[in-house]
Amino acid sequence: MQQFKESMLKLIIETSTNLPSDVRVAVTKARLAEEIGNRSSLALDTIAENIVMAQEEESPICQDTGMPTFHIHVPVGANQIVMKKQILEAITEATKVGKLRPNSVDSLTGENSGNNLGPGTPVIHFDQWERDDVEVKLILKGGGCENKNIQYALPTELEGLGKAGRDLDGIRKCILHAVYQAQGQGCSAGFIGVGIGGDRTSGYTLAKEQLFRRVDDVNPIPDLAKLEDYIMETANHLGVGTMGFGGKVSLLGCKVGVMNRLPASFYVSVAYNCWAYRRLGVVLDAQTGAIKEWQYKETVDAIDTTKRESKGEGARTVVLQAPISEAQIRDLKVGDVVILNGEMHTGRDAFHKYMIEPEHNTPVDLNGGVIYHCGPVMLQDDSGEWHVKAAGPTTSSREEPYQADIIKKFGLRAVIGKGGMGPKTLKGLQEHGAVYLNAIGGAAQYYARCVKKVKGVDLMEFGVPEAMWHLDVEGFAAIVTMDSHGNSLHADVEAESLNKLSDFAAKVF
């Protein structure tokens, strides 16, 4: 097994930087299905471009390289202890060279281990089989879409859909609801794995196992095959769209598995995976550990990045230079595309929690400034200079309890993130003259390219993803989805999709 570690490093790098063929096909289909020129189709153009950039530059597709989760089949007698040790070494190496973001955080102290290792990280499942080869499958599922996983206990009452009973129709309702509740926060359009039955733990495990199925396979259980087809057809009428912008495509794949349950329990567990569905596999020679075959890479590798021009007027584009004035912000309306130049500062969970305290102040003046909800992948060169390797937005809703007060405290004019924010922030934007800009989630290469210089960093004690990075950007494009006049595209899309959800309340199965 002298080549095992090298093979694992290749698998990790390839998984983080190069989307599987079946996922590429699904993204391409979504682009063709979406209405040309609407917000979702513009977002899909950026996503396609980002996929190609990540592959060409061998850099992370999304800055959140997720929880590395390995599913391994070994022949009887294979040394799992050695394999595990070498996987940990490969993870450390991949982190050091910027292919994985340091993502393992002490839940009590908040300390980032810096190398993606720690209790519970990574996740490795071993199974024996009677073949001679070793098979290793890897999924890198990010935290934002992980937060949109949901588990239902039947019977239950679901908003928009009413009663969901302990039968196939109840299961159908849960799955539709799962797509609805994710909105754009898990970087829709996503892929869902569903586990019917089990207990709370095994149900989720089964749901996640479904994510190892190919997008285009057919469920061997006829009832479930019918259910998967129905969900794919119906969920795409909910109007969530790419990034929750509204549109024709809300779901790219649905795979359902079933297992027995206890008489008292009936769980439907849903694992939501963003469009950046990073999973690959390799078959290895059990003697040498060398890669014999790649999995999920068997069809076309190309993705078309040609932009399809809209015949209509398209959105208004406004170029802004930070710092921004209140008058410039008041002029912006939901739907405008903003191209931002100048300085922006990253600030996410730890930043907001810290800065809300009256005694804490930012190290730089943020008046008229821009905060970017982003936890980038960064590398430092020999001269000590930092470089951005991946820098897409993170889910903004986690900052909802703090955002309005932070805007007020520091005189912010723009907050950039994804998935939108709630009523408290909307009111804050109105009161203090600020705007929420939605960047395209997962488009980490696209945005990394906009960063012309890393001007500095503060609060490094929060770890690389949570530190406050000061960035000079050029041509950073995002869409106004919450303006300073009380309008929120997110509130509108959510209300419309709930309305559409209720069209599917009647019994189907």
Ligand SMILES: O=C(O)C[C@H](O)C(=O)O
């Ligand atoms: O942690 C991140 O960078 C992003 C996260 O995956 C998210 O979707 O919010």
Ligand code: SF4
């Ligand atoms: S930012 Fe979006 S694309 Fe990236 S891991 Fe989170 S949910 Fe997935």
